[in-house]
Amino acid sequence: MLEPELLATNQAIIARMDSPVALIPQLAAHLVAAGGKRLRPLLTLAAAKLCGYEGARQIKLAACVEFIHTATLLHDDVVDESVLRRGFASANAVFGNKASVLVGDFLFARAFELMVEDGSLEVLRILCSASATIAEGEVLQLTTQNDLSTTEQKYFDVIRGKTAALFAAACEVGGVIAQRPAAQTAALAQFGMDLGMAFQLVDDALDYAADEAELGKTVGDDFREGKLTYPVLLAIAGADARELEFWTRTIGEGEQSETDLATALAFMQRHNATQRSIARADAFVESACAALAAFPESPMRTALEDVARYTTARRF
Template sequence: MQATNEAILARMDSPVALIPQLAAHIVAAGGKRLRPLLTLAAARLCGYQGNRQVKLAACVEFIHTATLLHDDVVDESVLRRGFASANAVFGNKASVLVGDFLFARAFQLMVEDGSLEVLRILCAASATIAEGEVLQLTTQNDLSTTEERYFDVIRGKTAALFAAACEVGAVIAEVPPAQQDALARFGMDLGMAFQLVDDALDYAAQQSELGKTVGDDFREGKLTYPVLLAIADASPEERGFWERTVEQGEQSESDLLTALELIARHDTIRRSIAKADEFVASACAALDQFPATEIRDILKDIARYTTARRF
């Protein structure tokens, strides 16, 4: 991981001073480094002995960071990991352009690796992330959004990169296709659980713990799982509230509290976490393709941590 962090810092460098300055701002804000960790752990699980996983883990983190920079502009976010977001400090134009730079750096790292299969997996994930974000945009403020469509959104915008991060670790180790597929499934299910918890925390966490403004999804009219469950169980009066606040975007200062009350009334946070637990169980089962080792146990623990986290 230390080598990966060093690679990230080295590849953020540019003679255009604003690029490393802005990139360093979002890197300095911390983050779990979960996606690159998955690449490193997957390679180790598969018995890989080289060092290609370091650059590929950095590549995965660059893809992720680029999407964060773009997402914060799209969502007009002012906080990221408890700090002022890059767009709040440097402006939207700089954030979008540095996000583009980080995407380009990621593709340079893929090319340097030299594997067409690695390139295929990470390119496909990058395209899928963009599709997921656009799909989310089309579901925003739309109360007819189904659970199936919501899962399509999070499969694209979040889980695809988790799956790719795991799969490339298996590819460079040249394990059989069944084990490559198992690690991709592990990453996909882990990513689904991770986003379900993220969406639950937007209504359940303390802002100081969450590192972003609580209730952002509600204010933006996003149809996330806790809201979809509350709408499905809503009385006519409650549905009228969701139509006004989410579909029509007419919100007053007290509406977030009302939304929180309705979500509590229908127990949708617990139900969202329960759905995430199903994905965690599936993720752990996928790893049973591999012998019982310490690294396999660590990966299962990472999956289980997903539904216990508070930020």
């Protein structure tokens, strides 16, 4: 349904990753080879089609969205000291932290070039605001690391910033370029926001429940990094004294042994933490699908609803 647009977007991404500085296209090619779902640019393309847009502006904007996302991944992998990304060695593991940070900066710059080329101040406002919000979300997550007093509200603030904001912006700009009424562009933003919340909840659950080969990254990374994600918050909320002592040592103080991840998984299973996280994600998915009621029924609306519902069924 969106194959020609996605192909054009991929061509735009590859063209804009080019540079006379050889390391930039080399590192970029590594990222492209690692694949990825291209979910965020697909949302821009799908939103534009849902709104009946017939021009070509969505191609550059979808590429722009992917550049923002990829830049944040490059920076995140450095911050998290990750060695795997989508089942491949992460860029920082192959090229080093300095190159990863600087190429991330290059991709942000390319994203802003594409926004300016589009020429819409409203599109520029939406995507610039999302870029700032992503950075705020990542910094907020840094402040919650190893902090057992982190509240559920603060966790949701983190994922709304670091993940859901770009989903919302990716959808909203599709409505803006189609010049849809404010109520419909707001509905698209709401769909993206709820979908992004569900997506991150599932990601955080999979860190404790997935098969490592399927997930494409090391299972238990969030645990080792002391991240207060939703499954951990649920396990801590129901913890007895012995469990609380365990979480204080492993997450709060960062003192972990080789057997601690298995213990954490057992405690989570006891409190049904991963399943409850998925159930919370399901509620966001239903809210996302309800937002699409602002649009008449169509194959594209059904496709977006299917994408949302797949979010909580995925294993990677």
